[in-house]
Amino acid sequence: MPFKVAVAVHSVLVIILLTILPESLSAEVREANVKKLAAEREAQRASDSSLVKRCLRRASAPLEPLRIFLPKANASFVRGDYNLTVVAAVEFLAVLTRVGTNTRQLAYYPRVSMLRNPNMPFLHWGGLKRSLGRTFPLWICVKSRCSLVSCLVSTSSECYLTRSTGAIPATDLGQANSQQPARPRAAVPVRARANRADSAAADRR
Amino acid sequence: MTFDYRLLVISLIIQISGNVMLGLNVAASGVLFVVASAWNMLGSPFDPCFGSLALGLSPSEVQPGQLFGALGVVDSLSQWFLAAPLYAGVFSATLAWYPPAIFLVTAITLTTVAALVALLRLPRNVSA
Numbered sequence: 111m112p113f114k115v116a117v118a119v120h121s122v123l124v125i126i127l128l129t130i131l132p133e134s135l136s137a138e139v140r141e142a143n144v145k146k147l148a149a150e151r152e153a154q155r156a157s158d159s160s161l162v163k164r165c166l167r168r169a170s171a172p173l174e175p176l177r178i179f180l181p182k183a184n185a186s187f188v189r190g191d192y193n194l195t196v197v198a199a200v201e202f203l204a205v206l207t208r209v210g211t212n213t214r215q216l217a218y219y220p221r222v223s224m225l226r227n228p229n230m231p232f233l234h235w236g237g238l239k240r241s242l243g244r245t246f247p248l249w250i251c252v253k254s255r256c257s258l259v260s261c262l263v264s265t266s267s268e269c270y271l272t273r274s275t276g277a278i279p280a281t282d283l284g285q286a287n288s289q290q291p292a293r294p295r296a297a298v299p300v301r302a303r304a305n306r307a308d309s310a311a312a313d314r315r
Numbered sequence: 316m317t318f319d320y321r322l323l324v325i326s327l328i329i330q331i332s333g334n335v336m337l338g339l340n341v342a343a344s345g346v347l348f349v350v351a352s353a354w355n356m357l358g359s360p361f362d363p364c365f366g367s368l369a370l371g372l373s374p375s376e377v378q379p380g381q382l383f384g385a386l387g388v389v390d391s392l393s394q395w396f397l398a399a400p401l402y403a404g405v406f407s408a409t410l411a412w413y414p415p416a417i418f419l420v421t422a423i424t425l426t427t428v429a430a431l432v433a434l435l436r437l438p439r440n441v442s443a
Contacts, residue, residue, distance in 0.1 A: 134380065143378075175385040178377050193372045193435055194382075200431045201369075201386050202393045204361065207330075207424045209398040215337075215352055217406065218414060249349055256356035264322055264360035268367070271318050 316437055319368040322360050323432060330358035331425045338419035372435065 135143070154167065179198040182191045333355030340347050366383070373382045402417065409416035 197369045205393040256353045257359040260357045
């Protein structure tokens with residue numbers, strides 16, 4: 111049953127992605143990106159003289175996006191801009207702990223004394239296996255409620271702050287991609303910033 | 316961006332304390348386990364705040380898609396290549412003598428994350 115629910119939820123997600131969520135890049139920016147990428151590939155093909163070089167480049171292609179994390183010389187920083195390098199390191203370790211913690215909590219769950227204690231009433235209802243079935247959803251519910259509350263509080267505070275400080279102009283969303291329906295500004299601040307960055311990039315071009 | 320940064324730090328503190336609580340649960344108390352894991356989940360704003368902060372810190376020539384694509388590559392490298400064998404190895408090695416040790420390892424890793432976050436240099440003229 112849980113798998114069927116997961117399939118149903120993901121199906122709804124696919125529909126939402128295809129129909130409601132707008133493209134993060136405007137059509138002009140996308141077109142410019144395609145042209146830029148084609149030019150870069152052409153230049154690389156021309157520079158690859160030997161077969162070994164070509165093979166090496168193709169093998170390292172999946173790691174190519176990581177180049178943006180290399181420290182850069184920046185006028186604002188004396189020793190170079192290491193911010194994105196630090197961001198990558200933080201992401202690496204944070205994902206490591208997230209995966210580890212969740213799976214290990216699941217593995218550790220049956221060991222806690224609530225389940226091993228023979229005096230606990232639910233153990234008399236059908237043994238350890240059944241008690242797992244009864245208490246496990248409760249634990250997951252408690253965890254998910256806490257996560258939901260904290261995320262709601264944090265994102266709504268961020269939206270309020272973004273609006274009150276005027277960090278994003280009211281007409282910014284929807285301008286970047288005029289073919290798509292505009293979304294409420296407070297919904298996703300990250301996306302709003304992304305659109306603003308796209309508009310700025312298009313203006314520069 | 317300052318708000319993102321502060322929320323990130325608060326989330327980290329919550330997660331570190333939650334993992335320390337889980338790790339010091341020597342008696343394997345069920346109540347403490349549930350409370351600590353729920354407290355741990357209150358640190359969930361870490362991910363959205365971190366995404367927002369990363370976007371704010373990225374230079375103007377880096378597009379948001381590039382940034383999040385690259386972060387996705389880092390995610391995959393961390394999640395599929397290192398997290399599973401590392402945590403499975405530590406958990407199986409410590410299971411016999413101290414099962415909650417894995418949570419202490421997580422707390423130590425998160426402390427390293429906090430130290431790295433402290434190295435971030437925010438632009439001075441950005442308020443929210």
